Structures are given as structure tokens and as C-alpha cells.
Amino acid sequence: MKVTLPHMGNIYVAFSALFRALNIDFVIPPPCSRRTLSLGARHSPEFVCVPFKLTLGNYIEGLELGADTLLMAAGPGLCRFGYYAKLQAEVLRELGFQFQVVDTQPFEGGRITGIAKKIRWLANDAPWPKVIAAVRFALAKIAVLDDLERIIHCVRARELVKGTATKVWQEAIRAIDVAADSRTLHQTKTDYIEKLGSIPIAEDEQPLRVGIIGEFYVVLEPFSNGDVEIELGKLGVEVARTMFVSEWTKISLFLSALGLSPKREIFRAANPYLKRDVGGDGWESVGETVLYATHGFDGMVHLAPFTCMPEIIAQNILPTVSRQSDIPVLTITCDEQMGRAGLVTRLEAFVDLMRRRRRAPLHQGRGLNLAQSRKGR
Amino acid sequence: MTKVGLPRALLYYQYYPMWRTFFEELGAEVVVSVPTTRAVLAAGSARVVAETCLPTKVYCGHVLTLVDKVDYLFIPSIRSIERNVYNCSKFLGLPDLVRGTIKECPPILDIDIDINKGEKAVRNQIHWLGRHFTHNPFKIDRAIRRALAMDELYKQTTQSGLTPPEALQKLGLDDSISGEKRQGRRPLWPSENSDLKIAVIGHPYNIYDGYINHQLIERLKGMEVEIVTSEMVTAGGLDAGTAKLVGKPYWTYEDEVVGAAGYYLDEDVDGILGVVCFGCGPDSLMIDVIQRAAKTRKNKPLMILTIDEHTGEAGLITRLEAFLDMLRRRGSRLAKRGA
Numbered sequence: 001m002k003v004t005l006p007h008m009g010n011i012y013v014a015f016s017a018l019f020r021a022l023n024i025d026f027v028i029p030p031p032c033s034r035r036t037l038s039l040g041a042r043h044s045p046e047f048v049c050v051p052f053k054l055t056l057g058n059y060i061e062g063l064e065l066g067a068d069t070l071l072m073a074a075g076p077g078l079c080r081f082g083y084y085a086k087l088q089a090e091v092l093r094e095l096g097f098q099f100q101v102v103d104t105q106p107f108e109g110g111r112i113t114g115i116a117k118k119i120r121w122l123a124n125d126a127p128w129p130k131v132i133a134a135v136r137f138a139l140a141k142i143a144v145l146d147d148l149e150r151i152i153h154c155v156r157a158r159e160l161v162k163g164t165a166t167k168v169w170q171e172a173i174r175a176i177d178v179a180a181d182s183r184t185l186h187q188t189k190t191d192y193i194e195k196l197g198s199i200p201i202a203e204d205e206q207p208l209r210v211g212i213i214g215e216f217y218v219v220l221e222p223f224s225n226g227d228v229e230i231e232l233g234k235l236g237v238e239v240a241r242t243m244f245v246s247e248w249t250k251i252s253l254f255l256s257a258l259g260l261s262p263k264r265e266i267f268r269a270a271n272p273y274l275k276r277d278v279g280g281d282g283w284e285s286v287g288e289t290v291l292y293a294t295h296g297f298d299g300m301v302h303l304a305p306f307t308c309m310p311e312i313i314a315q316n317i318l319p320t321v322s323r324q325s326d327i328p329v330l331t332i333t334c335d336e337q338m339g340r341a342g343l344v345t346r347l348e349a350f351v352d353l354m355r356r357r358r359r360a361p362l363h364q365g366r367g368l369n370l371a372q373s374r375k376g377r
Numbered sequence: 378m379t380k381v382g383l384p385r386a387l388l389y390y391q392y393y394p395m396w397r398t399f400f401e402e403l404g405a406e407v408v409v410s411v412p413t414t415r416a417v418l419a420a421g422s423a424r425v426v427a428e429t430c431l432p433t434k435v436y437c438g439h440v441l442t443l444v445d446k447v448d449y450l451f452i453p454s455i456r457s458i459e460r461n462v463y464n465c466s467k468f469l470g471l472p473d474l475v476r477g478t479i480k481e482c483p484p485i486l487d488i489d490i491d492i493n494k495g496e497k498a499v500r501n502q503i504h505w506l507g508r509h510f511t512h513n514p515f516k517i518d519r520a521i522r523r524a525l526a527m528d529e530l531y532k533q534t535t536q537s538g539l540t541p542p543e544a545l546q547k548l549g550l551d552d553s554i555s556g557e558k559r560q561g562r563r564p565l566w567p568s569e570n571s572d573l574k575i576a577v578i579g580h581p582y583n584i585y586d587g588y589i590n591h592q593l594i595e596r597l598k599g600m601e602v603e604i605v606t607s608e609m610v611t612a613g614g615l616d617a618g619t620a621k622l623v624g625k626p627y628w629t630y631e632d633e634v635v636g637a638a639g640y641y642l643d644e645d646v647d648g649i650l651g652v653v654c655f656g657c658g659p660d661s662l663m664i665d666v667i668q669r670a671a672k673t674r675k676n677k678p679l680m681i682l683t684i685d686e687h688t689g690e691a692g693l694i695t696r697l698e699a700f701l702d703m704l705r706r707r708g709s710r711l712a713k714r715g716a
Contacts, residue, residue: 024583036387038669039393040457045661046661047657048661048665049658049661078469079658080658080662083627086623087665090636090666274470274473274477275454276454276456276469276470277469278469278470278473279463279466279469280466282466282470305429307657307658309430309658310470312426312428312429312430313466313469313470313474315428316425316426316478317474317478319477331426333428352409
């Protein structure tokens with residue numbers, strides 16, 4: 001049995017730690033690339049969203065490397081996501097691959113014990129303490145990754161030689177991936193914090209600050225959003241987001257399974273504009289825009305997969321939020337047709353707009369959504 | 378009298394008789410928007426972002442025609458009407474989307490229907506809705522009972538073989554055309570000399586909105602084709618159809634597409650015509666499931682028509698005619714082989 005799973009940002013680091021600790025044979029598919037996307041897009045329904053296409057591509061590449069067990073997320077929810085596993089398995093069978101599916105249910109109705117049981121089953125019924133220790137170590141790895149990423153966001157906008165932080169970040173991911181025990185992990189974290197601290201930066205720089213919001217997959221998987229955070233960093237913009245892999249795991253695997261919602265503040269902020277959960281992350285997108293505006297951010301970048309209905313609802317409501325909270329919002333629709341040049345041009349224009357707004361604080365420029373700027377103003 | 382506006386879009390074709398009965402029992406006047414026109418669609422499209430799906434654009438257009446005619450707009454947020462089966466996001470966010478994009482809109486009656494919160498919660502929401510019109514809870518209860526009875530009657534009428542617009546006509550609820558105009562119109566019920574029977578599957582708001590699909594249903598009837606739809610299948614038949622194709626249902630209005638397809642794939646129809654709109658989230662996956670099922674069965678021709686506001690009438694007719702030609706030739710070939 002050889003397990004594989006799709007990519008979503010750095011979540012594979014956690015899973016490979018888990019599999020290694022439990023002696024489960026596994027293969028991590030190569031990172032998302034143009035090939036992944038074109039493989040996925042070729043075999044997907046035409047109008048499906050890009051997370052489906054990319055993860056399907058990951059499975060194909062994983063199966064090509066000899067995997068025979070696919071870890072798939074499934075379960076009822078408020079977007080297409082729950083249907084994925086069923087259809088992807090069917091597509092892959094039609095392509096002639098032989099495999100079995102292990103489905104996990106991380107969303108509504110999903111129970112934390114359910115996932116743990118699946119992992120334990122994969123590990124040939126390893127004793128519970130061993131499973132729990134492995135899960136804890138895996139989660140610790142993501143926590144370290146996320147802590148470092150927050151620092152990266154800060155350094156990237158200020159560094160003197162553009163691209164240095166990103167290079168250190170790549171090294172850090174590799175180092176964390178190979179860290180075999182908690183002590184090495186801790187040491188790696190300290191080392192890299194130091195390394196990042198020694199990158200020469202423009203000390204007195206007050207970079208523009210932009211909040212990243214949108215659908216969780218395209219936010220967390222840099223390939224799917226054209227590395228928007230790196231591109232913004234190159235333009236001297238500091239990005240912030242509330243959605244990190246560790247947060248996402250914590251919320252969707254643990255807190256929602258226990259019936260807790262740590263997002264109450266976000267939902268309260270969204271309430272004047274959007275009163276209810278519309279699936280995906282539409283509610284969060286609206287609420288976070290309001291919150292970031294009150295924290296003095298210069299703008300928002302809203303990432304949405306093409307034809308993602310929850311985000312389209314948010315996108316329709318965001319111009320109102322933008323006007324009333326006085327914060328510009330740029331929506332970027334992610335799909336296989338997205339080109340890097342077009343993305344960078346739009347980001348540059350957006351950055352220009354935010355700079356001008358900052359230079360003229362008295363002007364109190366009315367917020368606007370670039371996608372909407374031609375109509376309804 | 379308090380006027381309540383009901384847009385002639387999205388869930389109108391399923392629930393209009395029920396909603397109308399409910400509001401009228403409470404002493405309100407129900408105002409329905411006129412059938413979709415080019416202007417209605419254009420006005421709706423201008424308010425929302427381009428990626429928004431066609432039915433939602435149409436819906437916003439209908440809301441715009443009602444804004445200065447009514448005291449309230451009834452736009453429910455229907456999250457779930459079956460346990461652990463959820464609705465497409467557009468039905469959840471509809472009241473907020475309308476409020477956000479159409480500023481001049483009158484107060485919206487936006488009840489939340491979520492059966493997962495329990496039947497009592499749903500009933501409370503309906504009572505909250507009723508209290509806008511009366512303070513007598515018994516009157517509200519009676520209105521609910523009568524509304525449900527009307528809904529039952531409407532369902533029976535469609536299951537007897539009528540499409541929703543025909544059923545509305547039969548029940549005297551169709552106010553889309555004035556009296557004398559109705560006189561001159563061809564009756565819609567099944568024509569006597571049809572030689573083909575086609576199942577038209579898709580969401581009612583795509584199939585029965587004659588403007589967005591270029592009068593698809595009437596055109597088919599004009600081509601001597603008998604039409605069957607998901608409304609003519611019993612709830613049990615639809616559930617079985619869904620179970621056959623996808624196992625457990627996942628979306629609330631999945632039956633209209635997957636259930637009907639599952640049912641008609643093994644029924645005595647000459648072909649299946651699927652109607653979807655560009656960018657529909659649920660349909661993007663459901664249609665794929667149906668195409669796979671049809672491919673494995675091999676004996677049931679299936680054509681998918683994708684519509685949006687740019688769909689040209691000529692192209693649509695050409696495809697339709699080609700499909701019917703193919704079915705007729707296939708029919709005569711099969712007959713010859715049988716003879």
C-alpha cells in the first residue's frame with residue numbers, strides 16, 4: 001500500500017511527518033506545476049473550479065509515481081467540494097488507474113475521531129498513543145511553518161535584495177520537512193528565525209499593508225493564485241491573512257468537530273452586509289474586509305476560483321463593504337487561463353492606487369473595487 | 378393592502394402556488410413580476426459581477442421591476458430542506474446579494490429555512506414572516522396549512538403530466554398574460570400527433586423561463602415532440618434516480634437534474650435533453666455524472682445545451698433540430714430492425 005494526497009500549500013509536510021512516524025508507505029506528488037494543471041484540466045468537467053482540476057492533477061502525478069491509495073476529502077458541505085472525491089475517483093478509474101480511496105470528512109458533520117480512525121487503519125492499527133503522538137508532531141510542524149511564514153510576509157516587503165526571503169523560506173520548508181523529532185524541529189525554527197532576522201531590510205520603511213481573503217484552497221496553494229503574495233512582496237507590499245494551514249486544520253478538523261466556531265468576530269463584522277453562511281469562505285471574505293479596514297490596512301486582495309459561487313456572492317457584496325469601510329478591494333479570479341503578466345499588471349495598478357490614497361490622506365478616497373470600477377459608482 | 382413582491386425567477390416555478398396562498402391567506406396582495414424580457418435580464422446583469430450565474434442575474438432583473446410596486450419583497454434564504462443536504466450558495470445568499478446590489482429595494486422578508494436546525498426553527502421563521510401581516514398565530518397556522526395543501530395540489534397537477542407553466546394555467550394561477558391574449562394562444566398540453574418523447578432535465582428556472590432559453594419548451598412542442606420533465610416523476614422515482622447515479626444526494630435541488638436523469642435513463646423516452654447555464658457550480662459536476670452514466674448505457678442519446686445571456690437563437694435551433702433529426706432517424710432504424 002502506497003498512499004498519496006493532493007497538495008494544498010505546505011500541508012504535505014504535516015502528512016509526510018505523520019506517515020513517516022507511523023511507518024506508512026507514501027509518495028508526495030511533485031509540487032503543482034503547469035503539467036499538474038493541464039493534466040487536471042484535461043480530465044475535469046469544463047466548468048469546475050480550479051481546486052478540483054489541480055488536485056486531480058496531483059492524484060494523476062501521484063499515481064504515476066506508484067501510489068495505490070488515495071487520501072481524499074469528502075462530505076456534505078455548502079460548496080462543490082463534497083462531490084470531489086466521488087467524481088475524481090471515477091475520472092481516475094476511467095483513465096485506467098488501479099487504486100483504493102480513503103475518504104476523510106473534514107467538514108460539517110466530520111468527526112475528529114473519524115479521521116484519526118482512518119489514519120490508524122492506514123497504520124495497520126498502530127496503538128492509539130503512537131497515533132496521537134504522530135498527529136501532534138505533524139501539527140507542530142505546520143505550526144512552525146505558519147509562524148515562519150508570518151515573519152516571511154513581514155521581511156518580503158522590506159528586504160533590500162528582492163527574493164532573499166523567498167529563498168530562505170524554500171530552505172526552511174525543506175529543513176522542517178526532514179526534521180525527525182521535536183527537538184530538531186524546535187532548533188530548525190530558531191535557526192530560521194535568526195536567518196530571516198539577518199536579511200538586510202529597509203528599517204524605516206512603512207510598506208503598504210494588504211489583507212488576503214478568499215476561498216481557502218486558492219489562498220493556501222500559491223501555485224493556484226499565481227504566487228500573489230510573492231508578487232505583492234516584490235512590489236513592496238506586506239501581506240496579512242487570517243487563513244493559515246494551521247488555523248485551517250485547527251478550525252476544520254478540531255473546533256468545528258467540537259461545535260465551536262472561533263470566527264464569531266468575523267461573522268459579527270460581516271453581519272450588516274451578509275447575514276449568513278453562504279458556503280465556502282464567502283462569509284469570512286466579507287467579515288474580514290470589514291475587520292482589516294478597521295485595522296488600518298491599505299487594501300484587500302480577494303482570491304476566488306472561477307465559477308466559485310460563495311465567492312461570487314461575496315464579490316457582489318464587497319463593493320458596498322469597500323465603499324462603506326473605505327478600503328479598496330481587488331478581486332482576482334483564479335483558473336487555468338490566468339496569466340502571470342496580467343496578474344502582475346493588475347497588482348501594480350492596485351499598488352499605485354493604494355500609494356496615491358496613502359499620499360493623500362485628507363482626500364479620504366472612496367473605496368472602490370477595481371473589477372467594479374466601470375459600473376455602479 | 379400590503380403588497381408582497383415575488384420575482385418570477387429561481388424558485389418561482391416550484392413554490393409560487395404555495396407562497397401565493399400563504400400571503401393571500403394572511404390578507405396580503407401578491408405581486409409577481411412580468412415574464413423575463415431582454416430589458417429585465419440586462420437590468421439584472423448590470424447590477425452584479427460578470428461571473429454571477431445567469432439565473433441570479435435574471436432574478437436581480439425581476440427584483441428591479443418590482444422595487445417601486447411593492448411594500449415588501451419575499452426572498453427566503455433556503456439552506457436546507459432535507460437533513461444534511463444543502464442548497465447551492467446562491468439560494469443561501471440571495472437576500473444579502475439583492476440587498477447589496479440593489480440599494481433601492483424595499484424591505485426584504487428574508488426567512489432562513491434550515492431543516493437541520495429542527496422543524497420548530499423552521500416553523501418559528503414562518504411565524505416571524507406571518508407576523509408582518511397579522512398578530513393572530515392561529516391565522517398564520519391556517520395559512521401554513523392551506524399553503525401546504527395548495528403545494529400538494531400543484532405537485533399532483535404537474536405529476537399528471539403537465540409542466541409547471543401549464544399547471545399554473547390549469548390552476549388559474551398564471552397571471553403572466555392578459556385574458557384575451559390567453560384565448561388566442563395555442564394550448565400547451567401534449568400534442569396528439571407527437572412521434573418523439575424527450576425528457577428535458579435541468580432546473581425549472583432554466584427550462585421554463587422562455588426568454589433565456591429562447592422558448593425551448595414551446596419550440597419542442599411545435600416540432601411535434603412530447604416532453605417529460607422532473608416534475609412529472611414522483612418524489613420516490615426521483616430519489617431512486619439520484620440513488621442510482623450518485624448514491625446519496627448532496628444538493629437540495631439535485632433531484633431536478635440527477636434524479637430525473639437517473640429516472641429517464643431507464644425509462645421509455647427517445648432521448649434526454651439537458652439544459653444548464655454557464656458557470657452553474659452544482660451542474661458542472663452533476664452533468665458530468667449524467668454524461669458518464671449515459672455513455673455506459675449507450676442506448677439513450679443525451680444532448681447538453683449550455684445557455685447564458687450570449688446564447689444565440691439560431692445556434693440553439695440548429696442544435697435542437699440536429700438532435701431531433703438524429704433521434705427520428707435512429708427511431709426508424711430501430712423500427713426497421715425490429716420489423
